[in-house]
Amino acid sequence: MSLSRTLSKAVIFAAVTALLPLAATTAANAQGATEIQLSYKDKKFDPAEISAPANTPIVIKLKNLDAKAMEFESKTLKVEKVVAGASDATVNVRAQKPGRYEFFDEYNEKVARGALVVK
């Protein structure tokens, strides 16, 4: 098999894989999302409990005020995001049913915890 044939096949395949999501791409921002401000300092979330209405997408604007990186994670919300030291991050959460969803800093899972209450 020649290299060019190999490459062309790889390219075709890559194109198919890449076009699939592109075809479905819509506006970058979900309409009517609830935006919540959250900050993190000294292994504590502030506020430690946040709330949002049910069945609407949620956008968490997280400020990591510590110098160290942290990893914002929630098993129930299916969220996992590394936030570098002294920087901001945006976390998109899909619309949720009412309930209490815990989140934490994976690097300090025991102490650094908070919760999102969906009503």
Add this chain to the structure above:
Amino acid sequence: MLAALIIVFREVFEAGLIVGIVLAVTRTVPHRNAWIGGGLVAGILAACVVAVFAGALSNLFAGMGQELFNATILVVAVVMLTWHNVWMARHGSELAGELRAAGQAVVEGSKSLLALAIVVGVAVLREGSEVVLFLYGVLAGGDDSTASVALGGFAGLALGAAVCMLTYFGLVRIPMRALFATTTVLIALLAAGMAAQAASFLEKANWLTLMDNVVWDSGWILSDSSFLGRALHTLIGYTDQPTAMQLTVYLAILLITFVLMRLYGAPAKTKAVARA
């Protein structure tokens, strides 16, 4: 120390499984250690670079840089794995037989090795950057128990290497002929799972909103954050709340692999192909 061990082990576990599978797949290919080792080292270096620029990366694409980066490198891995499977459908028997000593097979073999070395590099890069950030934070932060946390971290790394060895020695116990069929299926499922994961990253970035309804919730049977759930997540792409798009992408990759293997597989040896 135990917490650090668990965090690091959780991250390197996935890379360990993938490297173990790749090592087993390339068992008979000459010079494979240099290629896989190269992929490993490149992955670690790239992980350090990504860790250093984590903040800048995150801020790209309206704060969705990390998600899009993850989706992109997963797509690269999917392409490489699928290409490897198609390539093996054509040349697998040459490598398995005595022909592998022939010069041509060595040249051809290194093409497939490059694809798999990239897969190894990508697997290490994805999980590695988080380990680097965590260990760096500990070492630089001057916490009260820096030494013990670092020790735990490195113990976690060693456990990840153990997972890699276990996967490898488990797979190479399978006889050569069956090994080819087994790894073909394993790699197809691995690729499909990675593609579904790429779709989930695009969903998190709000770049992919089509068919984003959750089809089922099997978290009550097997949570994908449990140990077994995580292993299955890496190996076959198990998720306890898959969206319709993730399932579609998953099945599409399996179908594409199957079709390409039929199309490009060695014409006279279709019997070895009809596996995926």
